[in-house]
Amino acid sequence: xxxxxxxxxxxxxxxxxxxxxxxxxxxxxxxxxxxxxxxxxxxxxxxxxxxxxxxxxxxxxxxxxxxxxxxxxxxxxxxxxxxxxxxxxxxxxxxxxxxxxxxxxxxxxxxxxxxxxxxxxxxxxxxxxxxxxxxxxxxxxxxxxxxxxxxxxxxxxxxxxxxxxxxxxxxxxxxxxxxxxxxxxxxxxxxxxxxxxxxxxxxxxxxxxxxxxxxxxxxxxxxxxxxxxxxxxxxxxxxxxxxxxxxxxxxxxxxxxxxxxxxxxxxxxxxxxxxxxxxxxxxxxxxxxxxxxxxxxxxxxxxxxxxxxxxxx
Numbered sequence: 001x002x003x004x005x006x007x008x009x010x011x012x013x014x015x016x017x018x019x020x021x022x023x024x025x026x027x028x029x030x031x032x033x034x035x036x037x038x039x040x041x042x043x044x045x046x047x048x049x050x051x052x053x054x055x056x057x058x059x060x061x062x063x064x065x066x067x068x069x070x071x072x073x074x075x076x077x078x079x080x081x082x083x084x085x086x087x088x089x090x091x092x093x094x095x096x097x098x099x100x101x102x103x104x105x106x107x108x109x110x111x112x113x114x115x116x117x118x119x120x121x122x123x124x125x126x127x128x129x130x131x132x133x134x135x136x137x138x139x140x141x142x143x144x145x146x147x148x149x150x151x152x153x154x155x156x157x158x159x160x161x162x163x164x165x166x167x168x169x170x171x172x173x174x175x176x177x178x179x180x181x182x183x184x185x186x187x188x189x190x191x192x193x194x195x196x197x198x199x200x201x202x203x204x205x206x207x208x209x210x211x212x213x214x215x216x217x218x219x220x221x222x223x224x225x226x227x228x229x230x231x232x233x234x235x236x237x238x239x240x241x242x243x244x245x246x247x248x249x250x251x252x253x254x255x256x257x258x259x260x261x262x263x264x265x266x267x268x269x270x271x272x273x274x275x276x277x278x279x280x281x282x283x284x285x286x287x288x289x290x291x292x293x294x295x296x297x298x299x300x301x302x303x304x305x306x307x308x309x310x311x312x313x
Contacts, residue, residue, distance in 0.1 A: 001206050003029040007060045007069035010034035011146055017171050017196055018073045021093065024214055033069055035059050061087060064199060070207040072199040076223055077192035079199070081230045088202040090211030092219040096167030096194035098244055100127065100187045102180040103154060103169070104161040109179040111186065114138060114161065121150060121159035125262055126242050130187040131163070133264030147172060163187070167194035188242035188258050188269075191226040191235060195219055218247055221277045225255045228281035233259070233293065240296060243284075245277070255280045259293045268293055 004025065008018040015034065022030055037059050056078040064072045065086055076092070083089065102111050114120070114135065121143030122128060128140050141159050143150055147168055154162050166181050198211040225245040235241040243257030254273040260266060270287040274280040285293075 001070070003031050004071065004207065004210065005031050005033055005069040006071050006073060007033045007035060007063055008073040009056060009060070010036045013147060013168050013172065014073070014075075017075075017168075021073060021196070021198075021214070025210070028210070033063075035063065061199070064201060067201075070200070070204065071211060074197050074199060075192070076195035076197045076226075077190045079192070079197060081227070081235060086202060087199055088208075089197050089223070090200035090208045091198040091213075091215035092223050093196040093198070093214065094216040095219045095222065097170060097181065098189045098193040098195075099166045099184055100163050100182045100189065101166040101169055101178045102161055102182060103151065103164055103177050104179040105154070107176075107179055109161070111135065111180055111182055118160040119158075120161045120163060121153060122163045123238075124163075124190075125238050125240055126190055126260075127163045127187065129240065129260045129262055129264040129267075131264070133260075133267065134186060136264075147174070151177065165193065184244060184256070188256065189244050191230050191241065191243045191257070192223065193244065195223055197223065221245070221247060221253055225253055225277040225281040228278050229255065229257050229285055232282065232285040233257075233288070245281075248273075251275060253277050253280050255284045257281075257284045257288060259288055259296045261296055266296060268296060 006018065006022065008014045018032065022032060057074055057080065060072045061084050063069050102109065111134065116137040117139060119139045119141045120131060121141045123142050123144035131138055131140055143153060143159060147164055150162050150164065153159055166178065169175055169178055198214065200207045200211050222245040226243060229235070229243055233241055240260050240262055243255065245253055245255045247253050252273050252275055254271060256271050258267060258269045268288055268291050270284045272280045272283040272287065274283065
């Protein structure tokens, strides 16, 4: 292979998180090919709905299947729940901070200290639900787009605060804009948060070897568990589903997962610890389903519920 062609979205966020990968590939002759037409990146009415699976990956996956690139770089949370035929996840880069962040003009503001009626910008079902559960007195303002656009909306006074991904702000060199890194026990992260995956054609040996050589075993185990939850519960990028996996010093993996109503009034939460990533994830799924997850999760209706749910462990 005379050169290795890396495909990534052309957004500032994507290119910033791809840069360390290019550095790790040195001295391999590497070419970065940016993609500008991802549906989720389009402006205005052309921007695809977050409920559409693959809105950030379809264009790049098509190029990978066509042989126009050799490795695709994605945020794991944006990838299709099931592998696209002919493609595989070849490697997982070390994970960033998976927490959400409050961004406010007051650098010392916290979620708990926000004044009643504060306007908080986010378009994510997950974030809206948790905000309504934690702070029903806040006004949640629908706001999506690249992080720099949302920060500009904050600076222009369109909203009083934002909820953004901590890892993205860290990667963009904007950690100083973070007022509070929110505990995942308060706002559960999306499955696949802060994880970068390298996607290859399943029969392309050299890129697969390269991707595997750059893969982080801890991130791979976490991704395996989290994608198992997504697949079993039918999740996607903006589903009413959240969760994450952590690995302890003894090698055991703890899988957290939650399903909820969009208004945040009903929440079902489950945790399981074990040595197997898939086994622990399936144990969590079974526990969630025993407590009614099918009535709330991605495959259920989005009708708002009128009572508070329990949070079984």
